[in-house]
Amino acid sequence: ETGVTQTPRHLVMGMTNKKSLKCEQHLGHNAMYWYKQSAKKPLELMFVYSLEERVENNSVPSRFSPECPNSSHLFLHLHTLQPEDSALYLCASSPSRDSSFYGYTFGSGTRLTVV
Amino acid sequence: AQTVTQSQPEMSVQEAETVTLSCTYDTSESNYYLFWYKQPPSRQMILVIRQEAYKQQNATENRFSVNFQKAAKSFSLKISDSQLGDTAMYFCAFSSPGTYKYIFGTGTRLKVLA
Numbered sequence: 001e002t003g004v005t006q007t008p009r010h011l012v013m014g015m016t017n018k019k020s021l022k023c024e025q026h027l028g029h030n031a032m033y034w035y036k037q038s039a040k041k042p043l044e045l046m047f048v049y050s051l052e053e054r055v056e057n058n059s060v061p062s063r064f065s066p067e068c069p070n071s072s073h074l075f076l077h078l079h080t081l082q083p084e085d086s087a088l089y090l091c092a093s094s095p096s097r098d099s100s101f102y103g104y105t106f107g108s109g110t111r112l113t114v115v
Numbered sequence: 116a117q118t119v120t121q122s123q124p125e126m127s128v129q130e131a132e133t134v135t136l137s138c139t140y141d142t143s144e145s146n147y148y149l150f151w152y153k154q155p156p157s158r159q160m161i162l163v164i165r166q167e168a169y170k171q172q173n174a175t176e177n178r179f180s181v182n183f184q185k186a187a188k189s190f191s192l193k194i195s196d197s198q199l200g201d202t203a204m205y206f207c208a209f210s211s212p213g214t215y216k217y218i219f220g221t222g223t224r225l226k227v228l229a
Contacts, residue, residue, distance in 0.1 A: 042218070050215075055215075103162040104160075104162070106161075108158045
């Protein structure tokens with residue numbers, strides 16, 4: 001499978017649950033990103049990993065915990081979320097973290113609903 | 116700080132006609148990149164077209180072209196011969212060279228009518 005794959009596609013979780021979002025890319029890219037997409041707001045960059053090293057944590061609450069075990073996989077661990085965390089979570093990758101010209105390759109996102 | 120503004124939350128166009136989506140931005144940099152991304156109902160954002168600020172010539176990709184006005188800090192997207200498959204959210208984005216950071220606009224929802 002090519003491109004960026006995200007699972008699950010939809011997730012409903014209670015505020016006391018723990019769940020994880022998964023992102024996988026087979027493009028040979030070295031940088032991966034988590035974005036939060038909320039209605040009528042610009043995309044919010046959450047985390048950036050370059051060669052498995054976290055290079056940015058954009059003031060994200062600690063209830064979101066990223067993990068990048070290798071350059072092809074990225075996880076977002078969720079625990080004790082709030083209803084305002086309901087959003088579309090997008091994963092993206094790029095050849096390297098300084099390759100802005102090439103743009104991102106995005107996944108299809110996980111639609112998260114916190115109840 | 117850079118900002119990107121898309122002032123048209125929603126637009127519609129008849130199939131086969133032409134539509135223009137607006138984007139303005141603010142930056143003090145002289146060189147940068149501008150992008151248009153398309154997000155169809157499948158939710159996967161796809162890069163439609165990109166423009167390098169130091170290039171005078173407007174970028175073109177098949178039915179998609181841009182009108183880049185550097186002095187006015189304007190970067191509009193023109194879709195010619197609109198097709199039903201063009202129905203999507205369109206996001207304008209800005210990036211500085213050598214970085215991974217993109218500034219996205221709030222998007223324009225385009226509906227192509229049969």
